[in-house]
Amino acid sequence: MKKNIRNVRNLGISAHIDSGKTTLxxxxxxxxxxxHAMHDVKGKDGVGAFMDSMELERxxxxxxxxxxxxCEWKGHEINIIDTPGHVDFTIEVERSLRVLDxxxxxxxxxxxxxxxxxxxxxxxxxxxxxxxxxxxKCDRSxxxxxxxxxxxxxxxxxxxxAMQLPIGLESDFSGVVDLLEMKAVYFxxxxxxxxxxxxxxxxLQELAASKRVELxxxxxxFSDELMEALLEEREVGRELVxxxxxxxxxxxxxxxxxxxxxxxxxxxQLLLDAVNDLLPCPSxxxxxxxxMDRDEAPVALSADPAAxxxxxxxxxxxxxxxxxxxxxxxxxxxxxxDTIVNVRTGRKIKVGRLVRMHADQMEEIDAIPAGYIGALFxxxxxxxxxxxxxxxxxxxxxxxxPRPVISLAIHPKDHKAEINMSxxxxxxxxxxxxxxxxxxxxxxxxIISGMGELHLEVYIERMHREYGAExxxxxxxxxxxxxxxxxxxxxxxxxxxxGGSGQYGRVCGWMxxxxxxxxxxxxxVVGGSIPTQFIAACEKGFRDCMAKGPKMEFPxxxxxxxxxxxxxxxxxxxxxxxxxxxxxxxQQGYFKAKPVIQEPVMKVVVETPTAFQGPVMGSLNxxxxxxxGAQDExxxxxxxxxxxxxxxxxxxxxxxxxxxxxxxxTMEFLAYKQVPHSIAEELEKKAAENKKKVA
Amino acid sequence: xxxxxxxxxxxxxxxxxxAEVIFIKEKFFxxxxxxxxxRNPLRCLGGSSxxxxxxxxxxxxxxxxxxxxxALMVQIALNAMLNERNVLHVxxxxxxxxxxxxxxxxxxxxxxxxxxSQSGQVWxxxxxxxxxxxxxTDSFSVPRLEERLGDLIEQRIFxxxxxxxxxxxxxxxxxxxxxxxxxxxxxxxxxxxxxxxxHRHEDPGPGxxxxxxxxxDDLFAVALQLMPVGEEIHVVPLKGVTLTPEHxxxxxxxxxxxxxxxxx
Numbered sequence: 023m024k025k026n027i028r029n030v031r032n033l034g035i036s037a038h039i040d041s042g043k044t045t046l047x048x049x050x051x052x053x054x055x056x057x058h059a060m061h062d063v064k065g066k067d068g069v070g071a072f073m074d075s076m077e078l079e080r081x082x083x084x085x086x087x088x089x090x091x092x093c094e095w096k097g098h099e100i101n102i103i104d105t106p107g108h109v110d111f112t113i114e115v116e117r118s119l120r121v122l123d124x125x126x127x128x129x130x131x132x133x134x135x136x137x138x139x140x141x142x143x144x145x146x147x148x149x150x151x152x153x154x155x156x157x158x159k160c161d162r163s164x165x166x167x168x169x170x171x172x173x174x175x176x177x178x179x180x181x182x183x184a185m186q187l188p189i190g191l192e193s194d195f196s197g198v199v200d201l202l203e204m205k206a207v208y209f210x211x212x213x214x215x216x217x218x219x220x221x222x223x224x225x226l227q228e229l230a231a232s233k234r235v236e237l238x239x240x241x242x243x244f245s246d247e248l249m250e251a252l253l254e255e256r257e258v259g260r261e262l263v264x265x266x267x268x269x270x271x272x273x274x275x276x277x278x279x280x281x282x283x284x285x286x287x288x289x290x291q292l293l294l295d296a297v298n299d300l301l302p303c304p305s306x307x308x309x310x311x312x313x314m315d316r317d318e319a320p321v322a323l324s325a326d327p328a329a330x331x332x333x334x335x336x337x338x339x340x341x342x343x344x345x346x347x348x349x350x351x352x353x354x355x356x357x358x359x360d361t362i363v364n365v366r367t368g369r370k371i372k373v374g375r376l377v378r379m380h381a382d383q384m385e386e387i388d389a390i391p392a393g394y395i396g397a398l399f400x401x402x403x404x405x406x407x408x409x410x411x412x413x414x415x416x417x418x419x420x421x422x423x424p425r426p427v428i429s430l431a432i433h434p435k436d437h438k439a440e441i442n443m444s445x446x447x448x449x450x451x452x453x454x455x456x457x458x459x460x461x462x463x464x465x466x467x468x469i470i471s472g473m474g475e476l477h478l479e480v481y482i483e484r485m486h487r488e489y490g491a492e493x494x495x496x497x498x499x500x501x502x503x504x505x506x507x508x509x510x511x512x513x514x515x516x517x518x519x520x521g522g523s524g525q526y527g528r529v530c531g532w533m534x535x536x537x538x539x540x541x542x543x544x545x546x547v548v549g550g551s552i553p554t555q556f557i558a559a560c561e562k563g564f565r566d567c568m569a570k571g572p573k574m575e576f577p578x579x580x581x582x583x584x585x586x587x588x589x590x591x592x593x594x595x596x597x598x599x600x601x602x603x604x605x606x607x608x609q610q611g612y613f614k615a616k617p618v619i620q621e622p623v624m625k626v627v628v629e630t631p632t633a634f635q636g637p638v639m640g641s642l643n644x645x646x647x648x649x650x651g652a653q654d655e656x657x658x659x660x661x662x663x664x665x666x667x668x669x670x671x672x673x674x675x676x677x678x679x680x681x682x683x684x685x686x687x688t689m690e691f692l693a694y695k696q697v698p699h700s701i702a703e704e705l706e707k708k709a710a711e712n713k714k715k716v717a
Numbered sequence: 718x719x720x721x722x723x724x725x726x727x728x729x730x731x732x733x734x735x736a737e738v739i740f741i742k743e744k745f746f747x748x749x750x751x752x753x754x755x756r757n758p759l760r761c762l763g764g765s766s767x768x769x770x771x772x773x774x775x776x777x778x779x780x781x782x783x784x785x786x787x788a789l790m791v792q793i794a795l796n797a798m799l800n801e802r803n804v805l806h807v808x809x810x811x812x813x814x815x816x817x818x819x820x821x822x823x824x825x826x827x828x829x830x831x832x833x834s835q836s837g838q839v840w841x842x843x844x845x846x847x848x849x850x851x852x853x854t855d856s857f858s859v860p861r862l863e864e865r866l867g868d869l870i871e872q873r874i875f876x877x878x879x880x881x882x883x884x885x886x887x888x889x890x891x892x893x894x895x896x897x898x899x900x901x902x903x904x905x906x907x908x909x910x911x912x913x914x915x916h917r918h919e920d921p922g923p924g925x926x927x928x929x930x931x932x933x934d935d936l937f938a939v940a941l942q943l944m945p946v947g948e949e950i951h952v953v954p955l956k957g958v959t960l961t962p963e964h965x966x967x968x969x970x971x972x973x974x975x976x977x978x979x980x981x
Binding site: 648 | 811813814837841844848849850852857867868869871872873874875
């Protein structure tokens with residue numbers, strides 16, 4: 023493994039669904055000679071893209087799990103994570119962004135900045151990942167890369183600046199004008215591997231000159247030297263402009279936009295040059311860890327391979343030979359035979375095999391130095407664990423994990439399927455923190471929960487394919503919640519003093535809604551009316567009630583409980599008695615606090631041809647959707663709406679038939695909101711029926 | 718007064734039937750409504766917005782770029798939404814999110830003045846009364862708007878009472894377009910407010926009316942101009958309304974963009 027960290031790039035490729043991320047990665051691997059033949063995502067040869075190594079990914083033409091690979095381009099080593107585009111797999115995107123130093127934001131020249139691009143951009147912003155943009159599909163009918171540049175400015179607030187001009191568009195797209203060199207670049211040969219540089223076609227010279235001025239103007243804001251050169255009307259060199267652009271990209275102040283068509287093999291080599299020239303190397307990115315010994319004080323990490331090790335496990339995979347753990351080393355180096363500590367468990371681990379992944383193929387290596395991504399075999403850990411050298415007590419900031427919003431019951435077909443299912447679930451829950459599973463104690467059903475229909479569907483399919491577990495899935499269920507809407511007081515006495523050892527405890531106080539946390543407990547008891555040793559028991563009693571609401575048995579959130587008085591008995595008071603008193607007090611106060619049911623509401627964005635705008639809005643309205651707005655984008659119209667998840671099951675089929683398959687939609691969790699009375703009544707009825715059945 | 722009657726009716730309900738208690742949300746809602754009505758710039762001009770513009774009439778807010786046209790229109794819209802009237806906000810060249818942010822911002826300023834932790838709930842209750850529609854300037858036309866409006870009304874998705882048109886350029890000839898819009902406004906009984914951008918370098922026409930309004934003056938029932946004077950932005954009525962003596966100095970607070978009266 024080469025050790026010059028300045029020539030390393032940890033790169034992510036993120037975008038909206040079907041923007042061509044996987045195709046782009048395929049081309050990058052081909053041009054960097056990592057693969058010798060290109061296959062298309064849904065190509066006629068049936069091979070499928072190299073990075074979509076999962077059988078299911080190749081069949082559906084979507085990327086589910088982010089695959090990691092590396093390649094070399096002009097002396098630089100590039101580690102690439104190809105991330106999924108579907109919003110249900112957002113956790114994969116989040117994870118890869120956490121460990122990356124830079125990203126390519128792929129945008130479709132026809133669709134422009136779409137809803138998922140906005141989500142991805144927010145994620146990049148959260149992790150401060152510098153990015154460059156690539157406007158793909160310039161060969162498609164309706165392509166307009168400059169509209170995309172404008173959208174980057176308007177919709178995402180990027181200071182976007184075009185680095186290239188397309189030569190021809192749609193079917194005439196033949197190459198690009200490099201605005202730095204002021205040359206036309208064509209991509210010849212069967213696979214676009216031969217680059218031909220010529221003078222700019224006459225018709226484009228004027229436009230190119232004006233776009234170059236725009237580019238230089240934008241870049242000059244970040245370099246005094248360049249600004250001076252421009253003011254003095256001196257000739258400015260490529261290196262000077264690149265240095266200014268790089269400074270701007272690293273601080274996320276500017277987004278250079280490149281153009282091309284991955285499918286038609288145009289523009290990829292120039293994009294790779296830009297990755298080398300503009301995106302940061304690991305040592306240019308500031309990473310911090312939290313010191314567990316100093317109250318989680320942030321500690322800056324240095325990319326020095328000689329420093330003590332700090333590494334983060336960001337992805338797990340179950341392989342034939344055991345668990346494969348993907349790691350990013352932030353500080354120090356991880357070598358074969360080293361002893362490292364898992365900060366979460368405190369367990370010491372001896373490092374066995376170290377590998378570097380190339381989709382589903384691997385290459386054995388001796389060490390992973392700081393700034394690199396690699397994988398470790400045979401280590402039992404969870405995703406998000408930090409590994410350090412013995413003696414250190416640092417942890418990387420934990421990753422944001424959204425809560426599951428949808429669940430369904432699964433039933434194994436036979437005993438064999440049951441065993442395989444539990445193996446599969448064990449692996450999936452370790453791999454993906456947004457995928458959860460539990461057994462309903464009343465119905466004895468196994469419930470799986472996740473971020474969307476497709477998310478769960480893919481896991482069920484994987485159980486079948488990878489573990490041979492035949493399972494039948496029930497109808498999807500929405501994760502409802504209960505909460506209170508007003509303050510209510512309680513004063514409850516738990517007293518059992520007839521026969522046997524007695525129980526005595528009285529708890530007084532109030533409960534009120536809070537937006538700060540799921541549950542807050544405030545002890546304002548003075549004068550020892552409840553002895554200090556029983557306060558914890560009171561808190562536990564209240565907390566236990568949160569798991570299952572008295573109204574509908576949904577989990578309760580957003581409740582603050584304050585206790586300010588009570589009573590105890592010298593002999594009969596105990597932890598148990600106060601827990602029971604707290605439970606009683608909760609029941610007493612809860613119904614007075616006007617409890618309501620909340621449901622997950624999704625932000626739904628539909629992109630449809632304008633002709634179908636009316637029917638689409640009607641269909642959303644029928645689903646209790648609140649349309650926030652409709653944005654006219656020429657031939658297309660984007661409708662933004664808030665719809666309860668419970669109403670969205672099967673919407674893709676409805677939308678397809680409404681719009682002759684020409685519309686698409688994305689959906690992501692927005693917030694929990696109160697369900698209308700009529701729906702709440704229905705839910706109550708259903709719950710009562712289910713209770714009867716169980717009884 | 719409108720807000721008084723609301724308070725009386727809710728408290729009446731509370732007295733007559735103990736089951737119908739006033740929830741905090743409703744109480745806060747009424748308080749907020751009172752406050753907003755007090756802040757309502759048009760109230761200072763002699764009435765509530767509905768009284769100033771009859772259905773089918775046009776109102777214009779004139780100012781140079783960046784002075785606060787959108788902020789003032791959003792206050793008018795929020796006032797209508799608080800009175801449970803639906804507002805269709807048509808924005809040219811601004812994405813839905815950006816237009817939505819104006820509402821959120823102005824509402825937050827108003828709610829901050831009132832205090833209270835229930836503002837989130839009130840905000841949620843206002844949202845169904847707003848529909849943002851954005852067009853690209855080059856593709857905006859009245860027939861197109863009419864078609865969209867038809868979709869909304871026919872399917873009972875959203876029936877607007879007020880139309881806000883933000884970003885229409887009055888530098889081009891717009892008489893024909895406005896006349897068509899007038900027909901639609903009359904047909905659906907809409908109160909329509911436009912933002913009209915004026916320019917620093919242009920002198921106003923006779924009677925101090927900016928050039929942009931002069932050609933279509935007859936179509937507008939009300940016109941208000943925002944004039945930066947020193948560090949203040951004054952709200953100056955140009956047409957259709959007069960300032961009452963106790964509200965003779967209306968200004969737009971540059972930090973919150975809310976209208977306030979500095980005469981008293």
